[in-house]
Amino acid sequence: MISIEGLNKIFKQNNKQLKAVDNLNLKINQGEIYGIIGYSGAGKSTFVRLINRLEEPSSGKVIIDKQEITALKSNELRLARREIGMIFQHFNLLWSRTVKENIAFPLEIAGVSKDEREKRVQELIDLVGLSGRENAYPSQLSGGQKQRVGIARALANKPKVLLCDEATSALDPETTNSILELLVDINAKMKLTIILITHEMHVIRKICSRVAVMENGKVVEQGDVLNVFQKPQQSVTKKFVEQVMGNDEDNEIINQLITNKTSGKIIRLQFIGETTNQALISEVSRKFNVDLNILQGKITQTKHGAFGTLYVQVNGDKDVIKDACRFIENETSVELEVIENAI
Known part of the structure; x- marks a missing residue:
């Protein structure tokens, strides 16, 4: 010590x-x-x-x-x-x-x-x-x-x-x-x-x-x-x-979508483990009638596991999108942040 x-x-x-x-x-x-x-x-x-x-x-x-x-x-x-x-x-x-x-x-x-x-x-x-x-x-x-x-x-x-x-x-x-x-x-x-x-x-x-x-x-x-x-x-x-995770250059796509007033929500998901994002996207697609479009993401390895950030565009009924986001926030270990809400 x-x-x-x-x-x-x-x-x-x-x-x-x-x-x-x-x-x-x-x-x-x-x-x-x-x-x-x-x-x-x-x-x-x-x-x-x-x-x-x-x-x-x-x-x-x-x-x-x-x-x-x-x-x-x-x-x-x-x-x-x-x-x-x-x-x-x-x-x-x-x-x-x-x-x-x-x-x-x-x-x-x-x-x-x-x-x-x-x-x-x-x-x-x-x-x-x-x-x-x-x-x-x-x-x-x-x-x-x-x-x-x-x-x-x-x-x-x-x-x-x-x-x-x-x-x-x-x-x-x-x-x-x-x-x-x-x-x-x-x-x-x-x-x-x-x-x-x-x-x-x-x-x-x-x-x-x-x-x-x-x-x-x-x-x-x-x-x-x-x-x-x-x-x-x-x-x-x-x-x-x-x-390590990138910032301005990596977010050009996100910024362009926001500038063009894209529909739906753009959310950022932070997760631990390489397979978390794949399992979550699949589960949300099955549970809720929303379209999920992965815009970009990055995973980096640390000594004690992987850490990743994923940007996703969510389209669909306003209330259903809210339910899907609430499910991610309350029922999973993934952290969610709304980047843009165009609804």
């Missing part, structure tokens, strides 16, 4: 105070992949550096497995940091060292014997899929391979926690997916807690169980990823969900 209590970070610039992290409180469960998302300047990277005290907090507590990291003196902190691995956006590799030498570096600092180092380094090379590249230098590696070296190095001392600060932001989509799959695999095999800092919602929805949304140094929304997708409360959260 990681407990963040009243965490603050104030920077002083030109006799002014900038509050980068503002009274932040979080509980992160042991073994989960927890996402922190926010736009540039939200304070998320400062926050993650406060966890291992690469930045010193102005006030507040960071507690990992009942040990208060923020209260440790320098020697104690140095030992505690061995249990907190970290990977970075731009890899931070030692360019004069080979793959295996980069991975071995934290073990050398920790005073691990040569035989043990070599054994551990080979285990990590196999784990991250770099077999055959042991003697390559960073300049000879692709971006994805460099990040795999960074991950292996962060895991060298068998940490309890892995901090990922924009670890996929410098990578192309295909490589990003391979790194995310690797993190999921590591999480499952090593049972370590992963805190993932990002500004990309598709990263969150792919591997995280829960997410906290940051804005202006504060956590403005948090919860299970599926719930946040289904019911985003804050405007910044809605923008992040739109990254």
Whole structure:
């Protein structure tokens, strides 16, 4: 368990105070992949550096497995940091060292014997899929391979926690997916807690169980990823969900129909599960004498299930349409919103 209590970070610039992290409180469960998302300047990277005290907090507590990291003196902190691995956006590799030498570096600092180092380094090379590249230098590696070296190095001392600060932001989509799959695999095999800092919602929805949304140094929304997708409360959260689910361009058809004063109702259905929409459309068609025209829809996968949005045009008798909508709202788990009513 990681407990963040009243965490603050104030920077002083030109006799002014900038509050980068503002009274932040979080509980992160042991073994989960927890996402922190926010736009540039939200304070998320400062926050993650406060966890291992690469930045010193102005006030507040960071507690990992009942040990208060923020209260440790320098020697104690140095030992505690061995249990907190970290990977970075731009890899931070030692360019004069080979793959295996980069991975071995934290073990050398920790005073691990040569035989043990070599054994551990080979285990990590196999784990991250770099077999055959042991003697390559960073300049000879692709971006994805460099990040795999960074991950292996962060895991060298068998940490309890892995901090990922924009670890996929410098990578192309295909490589990003391979790194995310690797993190999921590591999480499952090593049972370590992963805190993932990002500004990309598709990263969150792919591997995280829960997410906290940051804005202006504060956590403005948090919860299970599926719930946040289904019911985003804050405007910044809605923008992040739109990254995955689409918005303006995808709604051109809807806007055109509204402009042309189409008949009937246009409704938006939000549902969990790939087959929910198909079963519902079929059931409503059988129960009620209405015409249902699917305009557009999208389903996205999260770690704990699918989430979808479906736009449907409903035509028929006014009262029957009302009955059909009432049935969806009261008798199913699907959420309904009337987008346009032209009757």
